[in-house]
Amino acid sequence: MMVWLILLPLLWASFAFLLGPGRGVWLAMAGLLAQLWLAYALAEEIVASGVAEHAVGGWGAPLGIDLVADGLSAAMLLLTQCVALPLAVYASAYFKRDDPAATYFWPLVGFLLAGLNALFLSADLFNSYVTLELLGLAAVGLVAAGGGAQQIASALRYLFATLVGSGAYLLGVALIYGTYGTVSTVTLTPLIGAGAPDLVWIAGGLMVVGLMLKTALFPFHFWLPPAHGGAPAPVSALLSAVVVKASFYLILRLWIGPFSSLTVAANLVVWLPALLGMLAVFWGSYQAIRAERLKMLVAYSTVAQLGYLFLIFPLLVSAGALQAVIMQVFAHGLAKAAMFAAAGTLIKATGQDTVAGLAGVAERLPVTLFAFGLAGVTLMGLPPSSGFLAKWQLIELALSQQYWVIAFVVLVGGLLAAVYVFRVLRQAFLLAPAGSVVMPVPRTLEWTAFVLAAASVLLGLRGVELMQLVGIT
Amino acid sequence: MSLEFIFDLLLALAMVWSAWRSLSASRLDRAIVMFIVFGLLMALAWARLSAPDIGLAEAAIGAGLTGALLLDAYGALKRREA
Amino acid sequence: MTGELLFASVGVILFALGVAGVLLIGHLLRRVLAFNVMGSGAFLVLVGLAQRNGIADPVPQAMVLTGIVVAVAATALALALVRRLYVLTGKLELSQDDDE
C-alpha cells in the first residue's frame, strides 16, 4: 500500500506530461484523491498492526533498499496529501487558461509529491538523497515556471542553496558508507551505537547542516522569502506547508535514528539547533512585522514558524516531544497553506501585493479574510487551534525540564505572530480609498483557503488521534 | 614508492590543479575548457579506481554533455553580447 | 597510503574547493562549474573511501552513476535558468538587494 503512494504520483505526473501543456487537471485530482485514501488507510493499518515495512526488490537491507512506515512517516504522509488535495483544487481555479506558469504545473506537482512521499518512507540514506534531489528540483521548477526576472532570480538562489545542501548531505552519506559499508538506517543504528569514530561526527554534522540549509533555518533562511514570496500562490502554499518540512523530517529521523547514540552523548550539540531556532523565531517575526508586501509577510512568518520546530531538540529525551513537534508541523502546515491561499486570493482581487493595498477587502471578501484570520489564530497559538495544542505541549515539556528560555521564546513568538496577523486584519477593515476596485474572484479560491484554515483550528479538537499515531515506532 | 602510485599522485595533482583553474581562470571560455579537462582526468581516476563504468559515464556525461551544455551557453551569451 | 585513499583525499579537497566556489563566485555560469566540482569531490570520496582496502565495490560505483545523472540534470536546469535570466535582464549575477 505504501509503495503506491510513491508510484501513483509518478504515474499521473508522467501521463499529465504526455497529455501536453496545460493538461492533466483531472488526472491529478483523481490521483490525489486516491493518494489521500491510501495515506489514511496506511495510518489506520499502522494504528491497528504496528510499523509496516517493504523490502524493495525482495532483497532486504543492507543489500537492497527498505521502505519503512511508522507513525511519524504515516503522519507526514497524511499531512502532505491533506494539504495537496485542497491546494490542487485551489490551483485549478487560480491559473488562467494559457497561464505560462501552468504549462507543466501538474507534472511538476506530481513529481514533487512523489519525492515527498518517497522521502517519508525511505529507510536508506542514499535513497533519501535521490528523493531530496527529486523534491528540490521539482520545487525550484515550480518557483521558476513561466516567471519573470524576479522569479527566475529567486529560483536560482533557491536552486544553489538546495544543491549545496544536498551536496553536503551526500558527502556525509559517502563518509558513512566508507566507515560502515552500508547506508541502511536500520543496519546503521546499532553499528553507530557500538562505536563512532570522529569521521562519523563530521558526517553527521555535514548531513544536518546541509538539511538545515534546505529547511531554511536561520541564518540559512536567505533563499526562502524571495522564493516563497515570489512564486504563484498555490506553489508558495505547497512549499511553505510541506516541502521545507521534508528536510526537517529527515533531520529528526537521523537525530532519533542512526545518530541517536551521538546526540544523547553530547549535551551541548542539542542546543545549537535550538539556539538557531530561537533566533529564527525572533528574526522571522521581526521581518514579517515590517514587511511591506503581503506575501513577503507570510513568507517571513514561515521562517519564524520553522524556528519552533528546532526548539524540540533539547526536549527530545522526554516522552511526548515527538508528538509536540509533529503537532506544530501540522498546525503550521495547514495554517500556512491557508494563509498563502488567502493571500493569493486577496492579491488577485486587489491587483497589488502590498499590505497597504488591502484597505476595504473585509467587506468585499469576508470569507477569504476570515480564512486568513483563522490561520492567524493557529499561528498565534490561541485555543482551541492545533497551534495552541502544539505550543502548550512545547511549554509543558520545557517547564518540566526547567528550560525556561524555550517556554519564553514560545510565548513571545505567539505575541509577535499576533502583531503581524493583526497588522493585516486591521488594514483590511479600513475603509477602501475612493476609486479602488476589488475584482471578483472564483468562489473556489475563497472556500479552499477556508477549508484549510478551518482544518488547522479543528485539528486542535482531534489532536489525540494524531498523537497516538505518532507514538507508534 | 611504486610507479603506479607516482602516476596516481601526478593524476591527483593534475585534477586539483585543473579544478582550481576552472574556477579561477579569468576568461570564461578557458574556465570551461579547463572544466572539460578536469572531467577527462576524473574519467582516468575512475579507471584507476577500477570503476570503468563510471569512467565511461563521466567521459560521456560529465565531461562531454556537461561541457557541451556549458560551451553552448557561453556561445549564446557571446552572440547576445555582440 | 593507497591510491584509493589518495583519490578520496582529492575528493575532500575538491568538495571544499567547490563549496567555497559556490559561496564566493558571483558569476552564475562559474557557480555552475563550482557546483560540479563539489559533486565530483563527493563522488570520489564515496568510491575511494569505500574501496580503501583495494577491493572494488559495485554498490558505491552504482551510486556514483546515479549521482552523475542527477548532477547533469541539475546542471542543465541551472543553465536553463541562467540563460533565461540573461535573456530577461542581461545580467549574469544575482544582486544582493533584490530580496525585498
Added chain:
Amino acid sequence: MKRLLVVLGAVCFVVLLLGAMFDLAPASVQLHAAVAANLPASGVEHPVTAVLLNFRGYDTLLEIAVLLLAMIVILATGIDTAADVRPSVNPVLQALAKLAAPLMIMVAVYLLWAGAFRPGGAFQAGAVLAAAAVLLHLVELLPGWQSPSTRLRLGLAGGFLVFLAVGAGSLMRGALLEYPPEHAGRLILLVESGLTVSLGLILAGLFLLLSRDDGDGP
C-alpha cells in the same frame, strides 16, 4: 572578509576531514561480498548493472524521474523560440556526420547488450545516442527543439513508463521491482532498452532545448 572566512573554513574542513579519514577501521558490512553472492539470482553477470537495475533498482527509478523532471522544468521555464542562427556548415562535415551517426547507434546497441556482463549498460548507451543527436545538430542536420510533439513526449517519458510498469507489475505479484529469477535477465533487458531510448532522447533534449538561440529578450 567573507572571502577570508570561507577560505579559512574550507582549509580547516579539509584538514579535519583528512585527519579523521586516515585512521579508519575496516567497514563492518562488506556489501561487495553480498553482491557477489546474489549475482546469479540477479539476472545479469556484471555486478554494477546488477546493483543499478536489481539490488538498488529503486534508486535508478527515482533517478530517471529526476532526469525527466529536469527536462520538464526546462520546458516549463519557457525559453524564447526565435530561430537558431548559425554560420552554415561545411558539407564534408555533414557527410562525415551522416556516416558517424549510424556507427554511434551501433555502438549504443553494443553497449546496451554488453552491460549484462561487462562495463556498459543503459546509461552509457543513452549517452552515446545523445552524443549522436548533438553531433547531427551541430552540423545542422537536426534542428533545435521547439515545443515537443506528442510523439516526442512519448519517447521522452516512454522509458520511465516502461520501468514504472515493470515496477507496478512486480508490486502486484510481490515486492516493488522484485523480478522472478528465471525472468530477471529479460525484464532487465526490457527496462534497459526503454531507458536507453529515453535517456538518449532526454540527454539530447537537454542540449537541443537549450541550444536554441534565446529570442530577443524583453
